[in-house]
Amino acid sequence: MARTMTGAEMVLAALNDQGVEHIFGYPGGAVLPIYDELFQQERIKHILVRQEGGALHAAEGYARSTGKVGVALVTSGPGATNAVTGLTDALMDSIPLVCITGQVPTHLIGNDAFQECDTVGITRPCTKHNWLVKNVNDLARILHEAFYIAKAGRPGPVVIDIPKDVQFATGNYVGPSNIAHKTYKPRVKPDQNAVREAVELMARAKKPVFYTGGGVINSGPKASQLLRELVRLTGYPITSTLMGLGAYPASDKQWLGMLGMHGTYEANFAMHDCDVMIAVGARFDDRITGRLDAFSPGSQKIQIDIDPSSINKNVKVDIPIVGDVAYTLEDMLRIWKSKSPQLDKAAHKSWWKQIDGWRAKKSLSYKPSRDVIMPQYAIERLFALTKDRDAYITTEVGQHQMWAAQFYHFDEPNRWMTSGGLGTMGYGLPAAIGAQLAHPKSLVIDIAGDASILMNIQEASTAVQYDLPVKVFILNNQYMGMVRQWQQLLHGNRLSHSYTESLPDFVKLAEAYGWTGMRCDNPDDLDDAIRAMIETKGPVIFDCRVANLANCFPMIPSGKAHNEMLLGSDVSDDEVGSAIGEEGKVLV
Amino acid sequence: MNMAKPVSKSHYVGPGAAQAIVSRTLSILVDNEPGVLARVIGLFSGRGYNIDSLTVTETEHEKHLSRITIVTRGTPDVIEQIKHQLERLIPIHRVRDLTNEGVALERELALIKVSGKGDKRIEALRIAEIFRAKVVDTSTEHFVFEVTGKPSKIEEFIAIMTELGLVEVSRTGIAAIGRGPASS
Numbered sequence: 037m038a039r040t041m042t043g044a045e046m047v048l049a050a051l052n053d054q055g056v057e058h059i060f061g062y063p064g065g066a067v068l069p070i071y072d073e074l075f076q077q078e079r080i081k082h083i084l085v086r087q088e089g090g091a092l093h094a095a096e097g098y099a100r101s102t103g104k105v106g107v108a109l110v111t112s113g114p115g116a117t118n119a120v121t122g123l124t125d126a127l128m129d130s131i132p133l134v135c136i137t138g139q140v141p142t143h144l145i146g147n148d149a150f151q152e153c154d155t156v157g158i159t160r161p162c163t164k165h166n167w168l169v170k171n172v173n174d175l176a177r178i179l180h181e182a183f184y185i186a187k188a189g190r191p192g193p194v195v196i197d198i199p200k201d202v203q204f205a206t207g208n209y210v211g212p213s214n215i216a217h218k219t220y221k222p223r224v225k226p227d228q229n230a231v232r233e234a235v236e237l238m239a240r241a242k243k244p245v246f247y248t249g250g251g252v253i254n255s256g257p258k259a260s261q262l263l264r265e266l267v268r269l270t271g272y273p274i275t276s277t278l279m280g281l282g283a284y285p286a287s288d289k290q291w292l293g294m295l296g297m298h299g300t301y302e303a304n305f306a307m308h309d310c311d312v313m314i315a316v317g318a319r320f321d322d323r324i325t326g327r328l329d330a331f332s333p334g335s336q337k338i339q340i341d342i343d344p345s346s347i348n349k350n351v352k353v354d355i356p357i358v359g360d361v362a363y364t365l366e367d368m369l370r371i372w373k374s375k376s377p378q379l380d381k382a383a384h385k386s387w388w389k390q391i392d393g394w395r396a397k398k399s400l401s402y403k404p405s406r407d408v409i410m411p412q413y414a415i416e417r418l419f420a421l422t423k424d425r426d427a428y429i430t431t432e433v434g435q436h437q438m439w440a441a442q443f444y445h446f447d448e449p450n451r452w453m454t455s456g457g458l459g460t461m462g463y464g465l466p467a468a469i470g471a472q473l474a475h476p477k478s479l480v481i482d483i484a485g486d487a488s489i490l491m492n493i494q495e496a497s498t499a500v501q502y503d504l505p506v507k508v509f510i511l512n513n514q515y516m517g518m519v520r521q522w523q524q525l526l527h528g529n530r531l532s533h534s535y536t537e538s539l540p541d542f543v544k545l546a547e548a549y550g551w552t553g554m555r556c557d558n559p560d561d562l563d564d565a566i567r568a569m570i571e572t573k574g575p576v577i578f579d580c581r582v583a584n585l586a587n588c589f590p591m592i593p594s595g596k597a598h599n600e601m602l603l604g605s606d607v608s609d610d611e612v613g614s615a616i617g618e619e620g621k622v623l624v
Numbered sequence: 625m626n627m628a629k630p631v632s633k634s635h636y637v638g639p640g641a642a643q644a645i646v647s648r649t650l651s652i653l654v655d656n657e658p659g660v661l662a663r664v665i666g667l668f669s670g671r672g673y674n675i676d677s678l679t680v681t682e683t684e685h686e687k688h689l690s691r692i693t694i695v696t697r698g699t700p701d702v703i704e705q706i707k708h709q710l711e712r713l714i715p716i717h718r719v720r721d722l723t724n725e726g727v728a729l730e731r732e733l734a735l736i737k738v739s740g741k742g743d744k745r746i747e748a749l750r751i752a753e754i755f756r757a758k759v760v761d762t763s764t765e766h767f768v769f770e771v772t773g774k775p776s777k778i779e780e781f782i783a784i785m786t787e788l789g790l791v792e793v794s795r796t797g798i799a800a801i802g803r804g805p806a807s808s
């Protein structure tokens with residue numbers, strides 16, 4: 037039944053009808069009518085961030101830790117432009133977001149009005165879809181459509197740009213049930229013949245490997261359950277991208293660790309040498325494949341993806357399956373069980389033996405130190421002391437992010453939130469705030485770098501306002517470590533502007549925001565200090581002083597193949613300097 | 625399926641890999657909503673695809689449908705990507721590769737201005753007749769011809785007119801439709 041109300045009221049009504057409990061935002065002239073409505077109700081809680089960029093990342097953290105759609109509300113002009121990084125981040129990592137932006141009144145659009153910008157123009161390439169609402173009678177439909185599009189198929193961010201006069205205007209509100217989308221109907225059920233073909237190929241494999249990604253997480257908890265069942269039933273080894281960590285338990289014996297540029301030796305070699313690759317919700321991006329013409333040259337490939345454009349994009353596959361991961365795995369399991377295929381046990385045994393040989397390389401090993409805290413050691417201890425807690429981990433971007441992925445092990449999906457596709461420094465703190473808001477009783481830790489944390493440090497103030505006890509664990513190496521590592525590899529060790537001079541005193545910084553500040557620089561004190569951090573009730577910045585010049589290994593240098601991997605144990609400084617060929621230098 | 629397939633299709637088709645460049649006419653049916661053309665064009669420029677010709681106009685007013693016809697070039701793999709990327713755009717109903725589905729019917733209209741006197745002028749008029757071009761504007765010194773047909777015919781006509789005093793050309797770009805009774 038249609039109800040008459042103002043555009044601003046419709047926004048709140050639609051959020052309510054969509055089951056939204058929290059939104060992240062920042063007010064301004066062009067969204068005042070909506071803020072006025074927010075003020076006059078209780079159900080939807082608004083989290084006031086300190087910069088719109090923080091709102092978008094917080095909404096991402098909220099979405100990724102819950103599987104729900106994250107919602108942000110920002111004003112026109114600078115509010116909208118500040119949202120662009122978060123929108124792009126969500127697009128790259130397929131995170132469902134609805135971002136509502138205010139706009140100048142319709143009659144002023146195009147006039148260079150105060151705080152006007154072409155929001156739909158600017159955000160067109162960094163959203164899954166966007167709308168400028170010019171008629172209040174379209175608003176309710178568009179709001180509901182927005183939630184559908186953000187969540188359906190391959191998820192992503194959407195923007196609804198609402199001019200101020202439309203917020204004031206009255207029109208008819210319709211509820212979500214009256215909406216069916218005209219054109220957007222992504223395929224979720226896979227083609228049964230393709231699934232059957234895939235099962236037959238899997239059953240005949242001698243050297244199989246599962247290669248899984250963020251699509252498993254996005255498909256929902258059921259997909260992770262089904263993946264576990266299928267992997268155990270087959271007995272095949274499994275690796276995952278950065279985005280997919282947690283879909284399969286890292287504590288399991290079939291787990292090979294993460295693959296890709298900083299992945300384990302066994303994961304990358306298994307990918308290189310396998311004869312059948314089963315890609316599940318993973319998109320063969322360049323961090324994964326390394327040199328493309330040398331990528332897994334002898335394998336036949338199955339790829340399950342809900343987005344047809346992800347299939348055959350970088351790497352040609354033999355059996356493409358368009359569909360939702362959970363639906364497809366369910367079908368695979370059913371067919372596998374009904375066939376109960378005869379597997380080549382002997383081949384699998386020797387494959388595992390080969391894998392064990394690669395495992396014996398211990399590619400994640402590093403030189404321990406008694407005097408300084410090695411960054412890898414810090415994450416190992418952080419993991420050991422928090423793994424039995426109900427923990428959620430976010431990260432910033434850099435070496436610390438890769439060490440977190442290597443040394444913090446996840447047994448459940450939705451516990452790990454990192455900016456994978458865009459690699460956005462400043463992601464981790466606001467994302468932790470979003471995750472903590474959704475899980476108030478849990479332990480939420482942002483594993484941070486000294487440079488990244490300063491990119492959205494203002495959100496420390498948000499955490500205080502809403503009593504969110506997030507912990508920021510800084511691996512402080514006083515460098516933009518990842519930049520420095522590349523300069524060592526590529527640019528003759530000329531460390532151009534990668535030393536973070538004049539860092540703040542992080543303890544005092546914490547205190548200035550009303551947080552607890554802690555510092556540790558001695559490996560012997562580390563455990564106690566981490567325990568103290570966990571025991572502290574409110575938010576904590578932990579300034580963990582680590583070895584300044586440690587580098588992140590193993591590493592497949594850009595432009596190299598999986599089997600040309602550098603191991604930490606056998607790289608001298610000279611080799612670091614010449615590890616990347618001239619062709620690789622132009623790559624990122 | 626052929627289960628005995630020994631060699632994988634899997635390989636990387638990258639720079640330098642030998643795959644022929646082909647030209648394709650794509651017919652894209654879209655909801656005629658604001659910004660839809662910008663989405664399509666932005667996709668082509670953002671992902672580095674080519675546009676050789678582009679036409680767009682509303683074709684079914686009641687249903688708010690427009691047809692965008694794009695002639696593009698690329699390897700078959702790139703064309704495949706272009707189709708999938710277009711299909712990801714929300715207001716798109718469907719994308720058809722008309723070239724791939726048999727020889728598409730392709731037509732273009734051009735307005736061609738030629739100026740000259742004496743023999744060249746007479747010759748231009750004579751050639752125009754052969755091409756079934758109509759004179760739509762004239763003075764003692766110029767003609768504007770209207771010519772329709774396959775793009776290749778228009779190219780030919782322009783090539784000849786270049787020698788006979790071509791001043792300027794305006795072309796609509798290609799409108800295309802599939803053959804036979806079924807809709808495209």
Ligand SMILES: Cc1ncc(C[n+]2csc(CCOP(=O)(O)OP(=O)(O)O)c2C)c(N)n1
Pocket residue numbers: 432433434435436437459460461462484485486487488489511513515516517518519
């Ligand atoms: C917004 C943004 N700007 C620049 C970069 C490039 N970048 C990648 S890692 C990095 C350094 C990060 O330093 P820090 O946070 O201290 O982490 P570390 O590598 O030292 O662990 C930079 C500048 C980026 N990823 N994001």
Ligand SMILES: [Mg+2]
Pocket residue numbers: 434485486487511512513514515516517
């Ligand atoms: Mg650092």
